[in-house]
Amino acid sequence: MDFATNQTLDFETGAHNFERLLETAKRVGLYVIVRPGPYVNAEANAGGFPLWLTTGAYGTLRNDDARYTAAWKPYFSKFSDITSKHLITNGGNAIVYQIENEYGEQWTDVDTKTPNAAAGRYMRSLEDTARENGIDVPLIHNDPNLNTKSWSQDFAPNATGNVDVAGLDSYPSCWSCNLDECTGTNGQYVPYQVINYFDHFQEVSPTQPSFFPEFQGGSYNPWGGPEGGCPADIGADFANL
Template identity: 25%
Template sequence: MSKREGLRADSTHFTLGGAPFLILGGSIHYFRVHRAHWRDRLLKLKACGLNTLTTYVPWNLHEPERGVYLFQEQLDMEEYIRLAGELGLWVILRPGPYICAEWDLGGLPSWLLQDKKMKLRTTYSGFTSAVNSYFDNLIPRITPLQFKNGGPVIAVQVENEYGSYAKDEKYLSFIKEALLSRGISEFLMTSDNHEGLKCGSVDGVLQTVNLQRLSGDVQHLAEMQPKKPLMVMEYWSGWFDVWGEPHHVFSAQEMISIVRELLDRGISINFYMFHGGTNFGFMNGAVDLGSYKPETSSYGSVVLIFMTTGTIIMYILKGYVTLVRLCKDAGLIYTDINYRSKLNLSIFIRLQSLKWMPVGQKPTYPAFFRGTLVVDQPTDTFVKLPNWSKGVVFVNGQNLGRHWSVGPQKALYLPGPWLKSGDNEIVVFEELKAAETIHFAENPEYSKTVEVSTQLFCTLL
């Protein structure tokens, strides 16, 4: 990567290294994709003709407890960015601190709420102090990876869709200064939907827009920023699902028509998402517009045809597992799943030592069930639980997420790297009703689907 002049917006088109540059981006979140698959997913992004990777940075994973910072293994953000650079991709980083992303508390750590006076996403001292401490640890990891230092990071986003929140007019300036004062020197931008553009600006920072259809949003942005490049920071190439409602689909032909028009007009674009990945564990967010609607474990994936044909191929495993049930005494059941220090819950202390019985004997719910999957060669697969009701699935101590018969998600993605040759322990926590087997299949499964365009919430955004 060159140390030439970075991303600039001095006219109606971006330049990079002094040459005209059209941002063709795609979002893949490192924390939603197993590390062993990072290279594969990034190569697919590049194979589709894209030149830029965009990713959020989840504060709640990187600082799960106040003052405890995790940037190793699955959370090695720096290695992810370096890998993108090695593959010839530029990077737009979106460090928040609030990221939305349909992620638990929008990526803000839950320990912030221990302060009963907490005012999130404002200049309240309790919040800004926590942000400053986090940025003191985060930003020095980013600065060596900036374009001016030979790295792939060409731009950094200031917060995320703040115009839709806008509780403190001083807040965005605080975040901007927090980035600049710690050495961020690359191009800065914000990201908002149509309505959010009104209140989501900050001096010296380019505004970008989020959309799924061309209904005046781009023209509105052009009028707000004359003689500046136009960018759709989030072109929603799909939509997230919530439990108990249909699976969202988006017509490929409609998408191609919109993308073609944007490109014909020289408008930069970022596909959100290029590959959605998975909300492993309990990190899925929720929507509450009068009624609470938790999102599914799957964040979806997009197979994109763009400039060249690209497909995502999953290698799979077929079979089924017969389970045994934990014998439940009066009181609580304690277990001992190895969370590899990611979760240290007392309820998982005595699993291996307790008595288990064949599942054929009528269980008392809620209950834990355990089985063994024998694997010759580990590879990706999907876990299906027909005739089960609602609970959580663990494989070799890894929390795959929730299962729930109401759908629309009917299978949980199991990355091959979480399996091993030989015996693999499968544990299912079930709240209401269990069957004697679970299945492993080559494809995901959804219940009924619905076109995104028919959903009022999606249309309003």
């Protein structure tokens, strides 16, 4: 079966009805940053992708492969359409809309700003789909670290796939109680190391808000992690950082 063309979209039953979350947030006076994916990470199985998408039948994923596009577009179109009713521009409480997550793939070489054409087309397709389905609030992105410098209009004016407000994802301590999980991305683990975010934002997005869509609030304990987790890494010293 070609699941991409035979999808059943369920935004009504049980926890699938995300409108209830938006309505509850509005009732208690909260604004909402909407982050629909299609890839969400969030330490979820397959980053939130349905497992049928991971069989290899839909290409390498998170690019402009036509097979992958056919898989995400019905979901993303419907999600955007439903969300449009809850935007602040329509009297709701959703203030911005995130395109993809931790997708710092704009460049094959960030120093020379050599574009990754497939990644740019993928981002633009997501953005166009959101706009076509009623999303008229700013589109945002969550850059996975300080090195990728992707999707900011300030950093590369008029580049394909840029968003309205570029954001940064950062975990100044290890995001995992198993430190080995972090060294491949963060390098040597240095507890409570201070990072100079100001210079990064001055370089990448000086005319935009200095924006963290995702910033560390703790560390999770993975399967096989230390017994009791890592309270010393997320205690008073970390809160002070």
